[in-house]
Amino acid sequence: MNKYQMKSIPAYLKNTSPYVAERFFKARDLVDCHNLKIILDIGCNDGFFLSLLDNEIEKYGIDLLEENMLKYNNIKYTKHDISKGLPYDEASFDVVNSSEVIEHMLDTELFLKECFRVLKPQGKVVISTPNIHY
Secondary structure, X not given: OOHHHHHHOOHHXXXXXHHHHHHHHHHHHHHOOOOOOEEXXXXXXXXXXXXXXXXXXXXXXXXXXXXXXXXXXXXXXXEOOHHHOOOOOOXXXXXXXXXXXXXXXXXXXXXXXXXXXXXXXXXXXEEEOOOOOO
């Protein structure tokens, strides 16, 4: 991670394991593709991950907690309990990203089904989760 990346990291990420912030930047590299027009970030918190992407991309963020939402412009935030499914139509997104969320889900099968349900054909799902060894 370079100095610029470290400087732009919100305080709540700086106070966690350095691997958490590193995963955000690795996920950004994975979702950054030439045909990315619309993305959903599940468990978006304040929208930091989405803020790392180009402004031309249509960005949707969903989270159960809303106290940090609306920090970044050009993100369409939704407050929703994702354990009940996702409130989006089928085949809506080029990319579905979820950083540090799946380990909190009781029904991971439903979570994954919903990720793929809202994904466009040929789309990409990117999921990161902590490793017990780090």
